[in-house]
Amino acid sequence: MIDATSVKNSISAISKAMALNIDLLTKLDSEAGDGDLGISMKQGFSAAAETLASFEEEDVGKLLMKCSAVLNETSPSTLGTILSMGIFASGKALKGKTECSAIEAADAFDLGLQAIMKRSKSKPGEKTILDALIPAQNALREAALLGLSDSELLKAAAKAASEGCEKTKSMVSIHGRAAYYASNSIGRQDGGATAGKIIFEALSKSSREAI
Amino acid sequence: MKKIINHPDAFVDETLEGILLAHPDKLKAVDGNLRAMARTCATKGKAGVITGGGSGHLPTFLGYVGKGMLDACAVGNVFASPSAQVMLKCIKAADQGAGVICLYGNYGGDRMNFEMASELADMEDIKVEHIVVSDDIASAPPENADGRRGVAGLFFAYKIAGAAADLMMSLSEVSEVTRRALDNIRSIGVAVSPCILPQVGFPTFSIGADELEVGMGIHGEPGIETRRMMKADEIAEMMLEKLTAEIHLDKGDRASILVNGLGATPREELYIVYRKAAKILIEKGVEIIDPEIGEFATSMEMAGVSLSLLKLNDEELLRLYKHPASTPFYVKEASR
Known part of the structure; x- marks a missing residue:
């Protein structure tokens, strides 16, 4: 079950994980992009966590939309924009709810991913964050349908995100600056997918701690 | 730096x-x-x-x-x-x-x-x-x-x-x-030296000392080819040739032309490029309308030049192009 407290705790957990992984993200992005991924993720999620902590709102959807706006404004990278678009679409779907089930959350997450794919004109297999998020979404839905507990389903999602991220090593970049060096991209793990993996690992860890 | x-x-x-x-x-x-x-x-x-x-x-x-x-x-x-x-x-x-x-x-x-x-x-x-x-x-x-x-x-x-x-x-x-x-606007540029992002502090890409990047983007995106450094006339001719392959200009046509410096290129060099481009167009019988030579879209301290064309055979486009404007970086006087 997801409510305002769990949304706030989740964003705070992601913020801490991004801060811990800033060097890894910077390194991955410097090899293919312009190197601002680590700082951009840290800045964006820490601002979002800070804003949400003092934002008195019980509506899960409105909280997510607020998170999207702050992330968009404080994380000036393409990945910041992409995540903010996804979170916005998920938030819109959950607007009016003060709590939601795992299935409802999985549906909202799916709408977020659809928005990302439409707007960024990308699909799985193109060496992007989608290669971590889509497997996570599939695992999440499957686990939710089986009626697993929140911490079990997030564990499954984190595992799927991590495996998906690993697979980006054998993919060729076709989006963004990384695409200019497409032929050199094989063997490198995608920075965006790594951020996706960090997000789900943080969510999984935070749900275990919450028990 | x-x-x-x-x-x-x-x-x-x-x-x-x-x-x-x-x-x-x-x-x-x-x-x-x-x-x-x-x-x-x-x-x-x-x-x-x-x-x-x-x-x-x-x-x-x-x-x-x-x-x-x-x-x-x-x-x-x-x-x-x-x-x-x-x-x-x-x-x-x-x-x-x-x-x-x-x-x-x-x-x-x-x-x-x-x-x-x-x-x-x-x-x-x-x-x-x-x-x-x-x-x-x-x-x-x-x-x-x-x-x-x-x-x-x-x-x-x-x-x-x-x-x-x-x-x-x-x-x-x-x-x-x-x-x-x-539909009537096309551009192409060449770069001869890279730019430096303030938060990075050093160039994030390089251009060989005697080389020129044809088609490099304004963020240093790789161009279509790397060539040995060329003379201004050759650069102007090459850029105009590529542009007119898409926007055909024949005798009696009207067009404006914009010679844009990327940040570190002197106006003198921009006018040398304009000189050749203008001569080619005049020789073709193309009427050049209010050309612009200067800095319009730069890339920090990147050196290089781009050429843009706006074909103005369309009367309405011509009238709008001539319409006065006043902004911090560009002023267009009302035509007499």
Whole structure:
């Protein structure tokens, strides 16, 4: 079950994980992009966590939309924009709810991913964050349908995100600056997918701690 | 590396503060947010035309906010898209009840943020149209023209759209004439030395000492080929040849031509390039309308030059191109 407290705790957990992984993200992005991924993720999620902590709102959807706006404004990278678009679409779907089930959350997450794919004109297999998020979404839905507990389903999602991220090593970049060096991209793990993996690992860890 | 700055993190905001202090008659920060700049005078019922993009390209994008051109501009960090929130502020500032056109270069981050901003504007019942400029012929082949980047040709697009809106044409009319202009605008550039992002402090790509990058983008995106350094006349001839392969210019045709320095190229060199391009066109029997030579879309201290064409056989485009404008970086006097 997801409510305002769990949304706030989740964003705070992601913020801490991004801060811990800033060097890894910077390194991955410097090899293919312009190197601002680590700082951009840290800045964006820490601002979002800070804003949400003092934002008195019980509506899960409105909280997510607020998170999207702050992330968009404080994380000036393409990945910041992409995540903010996804979170916005998920938030819109959950607007009016003060709590939601795992299935409802999985549906909202799916709408977020659809928005990302439409707007960024990308699909799985193109060496992007989608290669971590889509497997996570599939695992999440499957686990939710089986009626697993929140911490079990997030564990499954984190595992799927991590495996998906690993697979980006054998993919060729076709989006963004990384695409200019497409032929050199094989063997490198995608920075965006790594951020996706960090997000789900943080969510999984935070749900275990919450028990 | 030497840069005349105070602190890399303050680069964008201090630039904006300077511009605002210099042009308080023309510009204002929307709701006190320096990243959302709008013109000071507004006309009720006028279609709004706004733009946005990363910093590091002055006079593009912000420099063309003013009467007869743009109503507002969303400003991002160096080479990074502004946020959708800042764009929304600009849309709201530019909306005078007739809707707003977002006219911007074809870059992933800018496109996604403008789309998100228009979704937010839609929730506030503001009509928004998007026109994406992709004039750089070196960034993709003609069959994939939608994937091309927007470069100095943005200036021509701003000029036409801004003039149409200034003449109180409706949102759909401004949009139609701007799209017609885009069919007649193409650009290409060459770079001879790289640029340095303030927060990085060293060049993130290199160009060989005796080399020239044909078609390099304004963020250092690789070009179509690396060649041995060429003479100005050869560069002008090559660029014009590539442009006229897409925009045919024959005897009796009219066109404006824009020779744009990328940041570190002296005006003298730009005029040497213009000289050759103009001679070729004059010899062909093409009438050159109000050529522009200077800096329009730069890339920090990158050295190089780009050439843009705007074919003006269309009477309406010609009239709009001639329409007066007054912005911090560009003034067009009324023709006699």
